[in-house]
Amino acid sequence: MNKSEGFVPAERGEHALPCLSGRGVTRVFGTGAKATVAVDHVDFDFHEGEFVSIVGESGSGKTTLSKMLLGLLSVTEGEISFQGKPRDISTRRRRREYWQGIQAIFQDPYSSFNTFHKIDAVLLDCIAMRGGRHLPMEKKREMMAEACGFVNLKFEELTNKYPFELSGGQMQRLMIARIFLLRPRILLADEPTSMIDACSRSTILDMLLNLRNETGMTIIFITHDIGLAYYTSDSVYIMEHGRFVESGSAHDVILHPKAEYTRRLISDVPKIYEPWDLSTV
Amino acid sequence: MRNTFRQVFHSPRFVTGFVIFIFLLVTLIVYPLVSPGDPLEMIGLGSFFKPGTYISVLDAAGTPAQTLKLPDAADKRLSSMLSESDRVSMLRWLTAVGVPESEIDLQDTSSLLKLWRENYDAKARPKGMTMSDRRFYQRLDEQLESAGSAEALTLMRQDEAGENQEVGRVSGTDYVNVKDVANVRTLPLGTDNFGRDTLKELVSAMGTSIRIGLIAGSIATCIGLLLGLLSGYLGGFVDDLIMFFMNIFTVIPSFVILILITYSIGQAYRGADTVAIVIGLTSWVWTGRSVRSQVISLRNRDHVNLSRLSGHSLMRIILTDILPYIASYVVMAFILQISSGILAEAQLSLLGLGPRTTEVPTLGLMMNWAMLYSAHINGAWWAYFPVILVITLITFSLNLMNTGLDQVFNPTLRD
Numbered sequence: 001m002n003k004s005e006g007f008v009p010a011e012r013g014e015h016a017l018p019c020l021s022g023r024g025v026t027r028v029f030g031t032g033a034k035a036t037v038a039v040d041h042v043d044f045d046f047h048e049g050e051f052v053s054i055v056g057e058s059g060s061g062k063t064t065l066s067k068m069l070l071g072l073l074s075v076t077e078g079e080i081s082f083q084g085k086p087r088d089i090s091t092r093r094r095r096r097e098y099w100q101g102i103q104a105i106f107q108d109p110y111s112s113f114n115t116f117h118k119i120d121a122v123l124l125d126c127i128a129m130r131g132g133r134h135l136p137m138e139k140k141r142e143m144m145a146e147a148c149g150f151v152n153l154k155f156e157e158l159t160n161k162y163p164f165e166l167s168g169g170q171m172q173r174l175m176i177a178r179i180f181l182l183r184p185r186i187l188l189a190d191e192p193t194s195m196i197d198a199c200s201r202s203t204i205l206d207m208l209l210n211l212r213n214e215t216g217m218t219i220i221f222i223t224h225d226i227g228l229a230y231y232t233s234d235s236v237y238i239m240e241h242g243r244f245v246e247s248g249s250a251h252d253v254i255l256h257p258k259a260e261y262t263r264r265l266i267s268d269v270p271k272i273y274e275p276w277d278l279s280t281v
Numbered sequence: 282m283r284n285t286f287r288q289v290f291h292s293p294r295f296v297t298g299f300v301i302f303i304f305l306l307v308t309l310i311v312y313p314l315v316s317p318g319d320p321l322e323m324i325g326l327g328s329f330f331k332p333g334t335y336i337s338v339l340d341a342a343g344t345p346a347q348t349l350k351l352p353d354a355a356d357k358r359l360s361s362m363l364s365e366s367d368r369v370s371m372l373r374w375l376t377a378v379g380v381p382e383s384e385i386d387l388q389d390t391s392s393l394l395k396l397w398r399e400n401y402d403a404k405a406r407p408k409g410m411t412m413s414d415r416r417f418y419q420r421l422d423e424q425l426e427s428a429g430s431a432e433a434l435t436l437m438r439q440d441e442a443g444e445n446q447e448v449g450r451v452s453g454t455d456y457v458n459v460k461d462v463a464n465v466r467t468l469p470l471g472t473d474n475f476g477r478d479t480l481k482e483l484v485s486a487m488g489t490s491i492r493i494g495l496i497a498g499s500i501a502t503c504i505g506l507l508l509g510l511l512s513g514y515l516g517g518f519v520d521d522l523i524m525f526f527m528n529i530f531t532v533i534p535s536f537v538i539l540i541l542i543t544y545s546i547g548q549a550y551r552g553a554d555t556v557a558i559v560i561g562l563t564s565w566v567w568t569g570r571s572v573r574s575q576v577i578s579l580r581n582r583d584h585v586n587l588s589r590l591s592g593h594s595l596m597r598i599i600l601t602d603i604l605p606y607i608a609s610y611v612v613m614a615f616i617l618q619i620s621s622g623i624l625a626e627a628q629l630s631l632l633g634l635g636p637r638t639t640e641v642p643t644l645g646l647m648m649n650w651a652m653l654y655s656a657h658i659n660g661a662w663w664a665y666f667p668v669i670l671v672i673t674l675i676t677f678s679l680n681l682m683n684t685g686l687d688q689v690f691n692p693t694l695r696d
C-alpha cells in the first residue's frame with residue numbers, strides 16, 4: 001500500500017497482514033468471589049487502513065478492551081500482536097515506541113485535558129514526541145496552526161487559553177488535532193462523540209474519516225450506536241458481556257445479523273435511520 | 282491561579298482565621314523585642330503572684346514624695362486592709378446588736394464602717410458572745426481606728442553600730458509618681474508556680490508550640506502525601522505494602538503509639554523538636570489514606586491516560602497531572618495537621634511526656650505545670666486560662682482558614 005498517494009482501501013482476507021490482532025484476550029477485575037470478567041477471551045484482527053467499529057451496550061467491556069489495546073491496562077490472559085509481532089511493552093522505551101504507533105481519543109473531552117496546563121502544552125508535547133523538540137518556535141507554531149486548521153480551529157484564538165475556556169466540541173477537535181500531529185498508525189477512538197451534541201458529532205466523525213483518508217491510519221471506533229457504526233465502518237465487531245458475538249464487514253453484520261444481540265441493537269436504533277431500510281431485517 | 286487567590290482572600294472565614302493567626306505571629310515576633318529576657322527566668326520567690334504592676338517598696342520609700350489630698354484615701358486604705366474574714370466578723374456583731382442583715386453590704390466599705398461606728402460599743406454584751414469574742418472585737422475596733430487616722434510611718438535605717446536612725450517619715454498624704462520609682466515591673470499575667478513572668482513564658486511557649494505544629498505537620502503531610510501518591514498511583518504490590526502499614530497505624534490508635542515512643546525516648550533526649558518529629562511520624566496516616574483515595578480516582582482520569590500515552594515519566598505524571606489536582610486538598614490537610622500537632626503536644630505534656638522542661642516552655646508544659654501546682658484550686662487563673670485561650674485561638678484560626686479554603690475549593694459543599 002502506497003501511503004504517499006493517499007488512502008487505498010486495504011484488501012481484507014488471508015493475504016492482508018493485520019496490524020493489530022489479539023487471541024484470547026481476557027481481563028478480570030478483582031479476585032475471588034468479587035471477580036468481574038470485563039473482557040472474555042476475545043479474538044480480533046484489525047487491518048491496516050481499516051475503519052473498525054466495536055459496538056456494544058454500556059458495560060460490555062469496550063473501554064476495558066481499548067485500554068488493554070493501548071497498553072494502559074494489563075492483560076489478564078491472552079496475546080496481543082502489533083504489526084505481526086507479539087507486542088512488547090515491558091520497558092518504558094518500548095512503551096514509548098508502541099505509543100508512537102497507537103494513540104487514542106477518549107470519551108470525555110472535559111476530563112482529557114490537564115486543566116492546569118494551557119492547550120499549547122498538549123500540542124507541543126505531540127511535536128516533541130515526534131522528535132520535534134528542538135525545532136525553532138516558529139516552526140512549531142506553524143505545525144500547531146496547521147493541525148488546528150485541519151480540525152477547523154483557529155490556532156491564534158486558542159493559543160494561551162486553558163482547556164476550560166473551550167467548548168466540548170472544540171476540545172474534542174483539539175484531540176483530533178493532536179492525532180493529526182502525532183500521525184500514529186492506529187487510532188483508538190473510545191466513544192469520542194458520546195459527550196457532545198449531534199451537530200458537533202457529525203463534524204467529528206467527518207474529521208476522523210478525513211484523517212483516515214489523508215494518512216491511511218487504522219481507526220478503531222468504539223461506540224454503542226450501531227447506526228454510527230454502519231455509517232462509518234468497514235468492519236464491525238459486536239460485543240456483549242465481554243465477548244464478541246459477531247464480526248464481519250459492516251454491510252454483512254448490520255444488514256444480515258446472525259446474533260440475537262445484534263438484532264436487538266439494530267431494533268433499538270431510533271427511527272432517524274429509517275432511510276437505511278433496517279425494517280427489512 | 283491568581284483568581285483562586287483572590288477568591289480565598291474574599292472568603293470571610295479564611296480572612297478571619299488568617300487575621301487571628303497573623304496577629305498571633307506578630308505578637309510572637311514583636312513581644313520579645315518589647316520585653317526581652319529569658320522566659321524561664323524565675324523572678325518571683327513564691328508562686329502565682331497576681332497580675333499587676335509591682336513597685337519596689339524600698340525605691341518607693343526613697344523616692345521624693347508629693348502631697349495629694351484625696352478625700353477617699355482613708356476609706357480605700359481601710360477597705361484594702363479589711364480582710365474578708367474581718368468583714369464577716371463585723372457582720373456577726375452588727376446582726377447580734379439588731380441591725381437587719383438586708384441593710385448590711387459587706388463589699389461597701391464606707392457604709393460598713395459607718396454602721397460599725399454607729400453600732401459598736403465596747404461595753405455592750407450582745408447575746409451569744411463570749412468573753413473572748415468581745416476581746417476580738419475590741420482589738421478589731423482598735424485596728425480600724427488606728428488605720429483610719431493614717432498616722433505617719435517612721436522610716437529607720439540601721440547604722441553600723443546597730444542603732445536605728447530615723448531617715449524619713451511617710452504620711453497618709455504622701456504620694457510618689459510610679460515613673461519616678463526606679464524599680465517597677467508590670468506582670469500583665471502575674472507569675473506562674475516557679476515565679477516566672479507568665480506572659481513572657483506564654484509568648485515563648487506559643488512560638489515553640491507553633492514550631493512543633495509546623496514540624497509535625499510538615500513531616501506528617503510529606504509522608505502521607507508521598508505514600509498516598511505512590512500507593513494510589515502505582516497500585517498492586519506497592520499499594521498492598523503501604524496499605525498494610527496504614528492499617529497497622531489505623532488499628533492501633535496513633536496516640537498510643539505516640540505515648541509509647543515518647544516514653545521510650547526518655548526525658549533526657551526529649552527536646553521540643555524530637556517530640557515534634559515523633560508526632561509527625563505517627564500522624565500521617567489519614568493524610569496518606571485520603572491522598573491515596575483521591576489519587577485512585579484521578580489515576581483513571583483521561584488526562585492521566587493521555588499523559589501516559591504521550592510517554593511522560595512516572596515522576597512527571599505525578600508532579601504535573603496528579604499533584605496540582607490534589608494540591609488544594611494537601612494544603613488543607615497540612616493546616617489541619619499543624620493544629621492537631623499542637624494539640625498532640627499539649628496532650629503529651631499534660632501526661633508528663635512532653636519535651637524536657639528545662640529548655641523551652643510549650644503550651645502543653647505550661648498547662649502541665651499549672652495543673653501540677655493546682656493553679657485552678659489556688660484561683661490562679663492567669664497560669665492556665667491564657668494558655669487555653671492561646672491554644673484555642675491557634676486551632677480556631679487554623680480551622681477557620683481551613684473551612685474558608687474548603688468553601689473556595691469545593692464550592693458544591695457550600696451550605
Ligand SMILES: Nc1ncnc2c1ncn2[C@@H]1O[C@H](COP(=O)(O)OP(=O)(O)OP(=O)(O)O)[C@@H](O)[C@H]1O
Binds near residue numbers: 038057
Ligand atoms: N477498574 C475497574 N475495576 C473493576 N471493575 C471494572 C473496572 N473498570 C471496568 N470494570 C467493569 O468492567 C465492565 C466493563 O466496563 P467498561 O468500562 O469496559 O464498559 P464499556 O463497554 O466501556 O461501557 P460504557 O459504554 O458505559 O463506557 C463493567 O462491568 C465494569 O463494572
Ligand SMILES: [Mg+2]
Binds near residue numbers: 062063064107190191
Ligand atoms: Mg466506555
